[in-house]
Amino acid sequence: MRLLHTSDWHLGRSFHREGLISAQASYVDHLLEVVDRERVDLVVVSGDVYDRALPQVDAVRLADEAFARLAASRARVVVTSGNHDSAQRLGFGSRLMDAAGIHVRTDTGAVGDPVVLEDRHGPVAVYGLPYLDPRLLREPWQLSVPSHEAALTEAMRRVRDDLGRRARHTRSVVLAHAFVAGCRPSDSERDISVGGVSMVPVSVFDGVDYAALGHLHGRHVLTDTVRYSGSPLAYSFSEAGHHKGSWLVDLAPDGFGRAEFVDAPVPRPLAVLRGGLEDLLADPRLTQHERSWVHATLTDDLRPDRAMERLRRRFPHALSLAFEPTAPPAEEAAVARTQGRSDHEIALDFVAEVRGRPATVPEAALLRDACDACPDDPDADVVAPVRAS
Incomplete structure (x- = not known):
């Protein structure tokens, strides 16, 4: 069986106010081309389909188009929700979509219920683990501590319990959205730490034939069978050195076979x-x-x-x-120059220091108005009028 591992689409996201929806649509075109060219049997999307819990209309439209085109392709699809997604919104209509071969898994209570596929070597159980918020799961799952490690460990216990009841040679694929130890994050991922504890050990996925991870935007190979695909597009300048794309993974008759990275199109370097x-x-x-x-x-x-x-x-x-000037001003001297002076005077000094010349008369007047508008005290700073030199 051949699967394509992708994640972190973040549909609707912009890049420093530059819209990316057309670039994301081009990635969907690329994804469908890879499915057809490489004869992919299964596409897995490991969370963060959308960039926000209440996605924009054009992002929803693109997701609808992507899923419809994938449903018409040769591949089955398993999708999970990430920390940016609203599980309820993404999961709406999931029971209807199952019939079309698009399996959206957002219910934490069903982590032990796989999508089961077959090839000529037997069954493959695909477990879609949505983003697991330990604060919400501590009571229903009776977690000893509200940590991501505890939540993911319990989810994997349920996965292994189900696997243990299946045929001996059932191969397994797990989708998870988490921060696994041994990886370096970028600036564009939302912090998921709880009490400072966000990382989980890679050993959580021991015994699984392939773990398709999402959340981090750079590709990472933790072991042959545990990988991040990264996001298909760059979402911060910290990702300037990333190679974006998806993992093309072959499952052998007895488990993991091989993996090859397929580069995604780059809209602009x-x-x-x-x-x-x-x-x-x-x-x-x-x-x-x-x-x-x-x-x-x-x-x-x-x-x-x-x-x-x-x-x-x-x-x-x-x-x-x-x-970042090569010779920044001494902080102690800068602090000393603020003592006993009005906000307006300090602002004028700041402009002169960073620009190398004094503020103009209109600029000084504008700064005075800004200083007058800022204090909680309704009485404005009393400053001498600015005269032209």
């Missing part, structure tokens, strides 16, 4: 640049990034005027900017 503004604008080695989404960290000692506007003349898809 990411570039993380660092240096002085003039250096970034002139460096010929950066020509390759002129079509990329760019995050730039400027190291100029004085903050350049109209930095983003000037950066976009060369890199029109620059999206974010940070400033």
